[in-house]
Amino acid sequence: MSGPAAGTAERPLRIAIVGSGPAGFYAAGQLLGAGDPVVAVDLFERLPTPWGLVRAGVAPDHPKIKSVSRVFEKTAKRPGFRFLGNVDVGRDVTHEQLLSSYHAVLYAIGTPGDRRLGIDGEDLPGSHSATDFVAWYNGHPDYTELQFDLSPERAVVVGIGNVALDVARMLALSHTELAATDVADHALEALRGSAVQEIVLLGRRGPAQAAFTNPELLELADLELADVIVDPRDLELDEHSAAALDTADGTTRRNLDALVAYAGRTPAGRPRRIVLRFLASPVAIEGNDRVQAVVIERNRLVRTADGGLRAEPTGVRERLETGLVMRSVGYTGGPLPGVPFDARRGTFLNDAGRVLDPERGSPLPGVYAAGWIKRGPSGVIGTNKKCAQETTDRLLEDFAAGRLPEPSSSPDELLQALAAAGHELVDYAGWEAIDAYERALGEAQGRPRVKLVSRAELLARARG
Ligand SMILES: Cc1cc2nc3c(=O)[nH]c(=O)nc-3n(C[C@H](O)[C@H](O)[C@H](O)COP(=O)(O)OP(=O)(O)OC[C@H]3O[C@@H](n4cnc5c(N)ncnc54)[C@H](O)[C@@H]3O)c2cc1C
Ligand SMILES: NC(=O)c1ccc[n+]([C@@H]2O[C@H](COP(=O)([O-])OP(=O)(O)OC[C@H]3O[C@@H](n4cnc5c(N)ncnc54)[C@H](OP(=O)(O)O)[C@@H]3O)[C@@H](O)[C@H]2O)c1
Incomplete structure (x- = not known):
């Protein structure tokens, strides 16, 4: 050469x-x-x-x-x-x-992509992946056309990772709290008209196996409009979790402390509630032409061959009425x-x-x-x-x-x-033009930016 x-x-x-x-x-x-x-x-x-x-x-x-x-x-x-x-x-x-x-x-x-639950009713109108909801409220141009019916009074979020907490917070934030952010304008408007009062999060395993991290759990307490509800009975650890606690990491311990504190609190009577539930899996989503209820089965924890803890159904079921399900069980x-x-x-x-x-x-x-x-x-x-x-x-x-x-x-x-x-x-100068424009729009409204959410608009601004 x-x-x-x-x-x-x-x-x-x-x-x-x-x-x-x-x-x-x-x-x-x-x-x-x-x-x-x-x-x-x-x-x-x-x-x-x-x-x-x-x-x-x-x-x-x-x-x-x-x-x-x-x-x-x-x-x-x-x-x-x-x-x-x-x-x-x-x-x-x-x-x-x-x-x-x-x-x-x-x-x-x-x-x-979003991981699937693999249960009946998962694709009924009113059942959404958190992946879609997140991309929609953040103004991803491929998701702006989505519609979320926020008229039900109860929403059920499946999963208890940090994305599930993001979704719960977005449903619980007041208009004033949201209006100070860079949330997409279409989502700001839709969330303003939301009738959701109760957001129930379902963790399939126990409180000691929650996937969320501590600051994200603690900040729920700062929400202007929402009480955080935890049933103390849900925090009684099974023998496996209790045994694992001695060697548990700081996140698990701090999460448990925070959950105990939430469980001990008297609700302030705020208009919205975030309810954290554990050892509960959705087994079916019911409804004729849209979501009307989630069937939930109580789980217990069993040891796996590799030493982990897996949720096993107990056969005890309940039906929770809801018109809105957000599946937040991971990306793929x-x-x-x-x-x-x-x-x-x-x-x-x-x-x-x-x-x-x-x-x-x-x-x-x-x-x-x-x-x-x-x-x-x-x-x-x-x-x-x-x-x-x-x-x-x-x-x-x-x-x-x-x-x-x-x-x-x-x-x-x-x-x-x-x-x-x-x-x-x-090119990068094109992005800088978009960025400057979004920030200028935001400044006029006391927000970090107002996002452009259509490809055509973004391209036009990058050109200009
Ligand atoms: C909802 C949500 C909230 C989060 N919040 C936080 C948080 O608050 N704090 C925190 O520390 N972490 C957070 N995370 C985690 C963090 O965002 C991820 O760890 C990180 O973004 C992963 O980075 P990545 O570069 O692998 O993927 P991504 O961030 O997904 O980036 C992938 C990029 O590739 C582009 N792309 C995809 N396909 C193609 C293609 N075919 N051709 C060209 N480009 C393509 C995409 O458009 C995208 O820009 C969050 C994650 C999620 C899902
Ligand atoms: N503020 C932040 O720092 C922030 C914000 C958002 C995201 N993130 C990060 O981004 C990553 C992705 O977050 P994520 O929340 O999408 O994923 P995640 O942390 O993996 O949480 C997924 C949740 O879904 C549950 N789940 C999985 N399959 C299920 C099923 N079939 N039925 C019921 N529940 C099921 C999991 O339970 P099991 O534990 O039982 O599997 C877990 O509670 C994480 O690392 C997260 O920390 C960080």
């Missing part, structure tokens, strides 16, 4: 990152910061806007958490970085095209044409971030994964930093060992082909 070697200032190592959420941005920062080799990163994003779930997942009433985007903004300003928004990889460009244009492709596309990933997918785990097939050939079990040269699509849908924003580091370390290791294939064409040829096909890209 003639000319300068890859990885030098004259010919940087060219990396495509797909997905501009935390994992994609942390990976970009790590690669651009490598120094030797010199790296250029093109970051492809299917939306005209960056930040993944930091924009489309984190709850509107958690603005401080969203400020992590400042770290990503610094990465975007580094030499060698390009943001290529409004490009859906797998549709607008193929995996093969990326592989032939870059030394490596690193997927950080998240896991946007989907396949992308050409990239090996592990359907059981809902992630790309990988070993520590190296995507694997399913036939041979060995790494596919130049293909990597980070974030939720690598390890599954759990962990907070910061978890993705370490996760991305593991992947970028492998990538740089592979480069040093001569294991990255030399691309046969250039990124600019790829971008020219996209432009020739009439595809409209949003």
Whole structure:
């Protein structure tokens, strides 16, 4: 090969990152910061806007958490970085095209699907996945057309993770509390007319196995309009949970303390109630042409072969009337044409971030994964930093060992082909134009921003 070697200032190592959420941005920062080799990163994003779930997942009433985007903004300003928004990889460009244009492709596309309960009535009108509700209230352009009938007085949220608490809070916040946030305008309006007074959360296991974390549980107490209700009988630990408490982590202990405090409180008589229930699974959602009730079965905990605790039905059932069910039992990933997918785990097939050939079990040269699509849908924003580091370390290791294939064409040829096909890209300046516009609209209303929620509007603003 003639000319300068890859990885030098004259010919940087060219990396495509797909997905501009935390994992994609942390990976970009790590690669651009490598120094030797010199790296250029093109970051492809299917939306005209960056930040993944930091924009489309984190709850509107958690603005401080969203400020992590400042770290990503610094990465975007580094030499060698390009943001290529409004490009859906797998549709607008193929995996093969990326592989032939870059030394490596690193997927950080998240896991946007919802896990299913697998019970009767799950698809009745009035039964929604939290995934949809979250994307709707956060103004994700693919979800703005959804409709949520908020006329029932009782909502049932299935699951007791942090997303379930986000959903419960969003249903419980007052209009004044919400109006100070960047919640999408269509959701602000719909939630203003909500008749929901009681939000029942169902945990299939006990209070010592709750998936939510302590600050998120505690902040329920600060809601202007809602009391938090916990039945003290629900906190009586079974023998397994009690035995495990000695070695339990701080989160479990603090959660239990907070739950005991809630259970001991006299409700202040606020107009809304968040009711936390444990050892309760929905076994059917009933209704003729829309949700009318959830059938709930009481569980007990049994030990599994690996030492964990599993919920087992006891046969004791009750019927809870409701017109609104939010299923918040976790996210799941989907396949992308050409990239090996592990359907059981809902992630790309990988070993520590190296995507694997399913036939041979060995790494596919130049293909990597980070974030939720690598390890599954759990962990907070910061978890993705370490996760991305593991992947970028492998990538740089592979480069040093001569294991990255030399691309046969250039990124600019790829971008020219996209432009020739009439595809409209949003570059970082385009996003900055959107950002400035949204913030200016927000400032006039005393809000952090007013989100543009349609692709057409976002693209027009990026152009303008
Ligand atoms: C509702 C919710 C609330 C949360 N709140 C918090 C919180 O308050 N605090 C906290 O620390 N953590 C929170 N988390 C967790 C945190 O958001 C995740 O850990 C993190 O976002 C995962 O990062 P990621 O980059 O793997 O995926 P994502 O953030 O999902 O980013 C993936 C990106 O890839 C893009 N993409 C997908 N497919 C393609 C494609 N084919 N081509 C191009 N681009 C594509 C997506 O549009 C998206 O921008 C929350 C999670 C959820 C679901
Ligand atoms: N503020 C924040 O920091 C914040 C906010 C939102 C999200 N996040 C993070 O994002 C990640 C994803 O959150 P998540 O809430 O979607 O997932 P999660 O933490 O995995 O919680 C999923 C919940 O659904 C339950 N569940 C699963 N399958 C079920 C079934 N078939 N029937 C009944 N219940 C079922 C789980 O119970 P089991 O435990 O019994 O499986 C658990 O309570 C988490 O790591 C979370 O901490 C963080």
